[in-house]
Amino acid sequence: MARRRRKRIKHVKKVLKPSRYFQCPRCGAMTLTIDFRKLDSADEKLAEAKCGTCGLHCYLKVPAVLDRVDVYNKIVDLVYEDRLSECEALPEGVAAPAGEGAEGESEEE
Secondary structure: OOOOOOOOOOOOOOOOOOOEEEEEOOOOOOOOEEEEEEOOOOOOOEEEEEOOOOOOOEEEEEOEEEEOHHHHHHHHHHHOOOHHHHHOOOOOOOOOOOHHHHHHHHHHH
């Protein structure tokens, strides 16, 4: 008589994704998020970094191959070089996000 065959247990390896939240270089809280928006050109995209604690806003035109970590390193470099004012305004030729443009226009009237 033969023994009963055992089932093989498949071990599923979890794929670790990089975190969406980074440490803000201005206030030190882990609330800095980086989002991307597509631009007209295929080789560039707009990176928007926002801190939920101190209100840091930074917009950068970056090559399409860069990831969130690369953009975060660029922002940290700008902060340490004291050139953060270069990325606080939207680049020329880029439309404002839907939430920001409507608020500013209603206050002026």
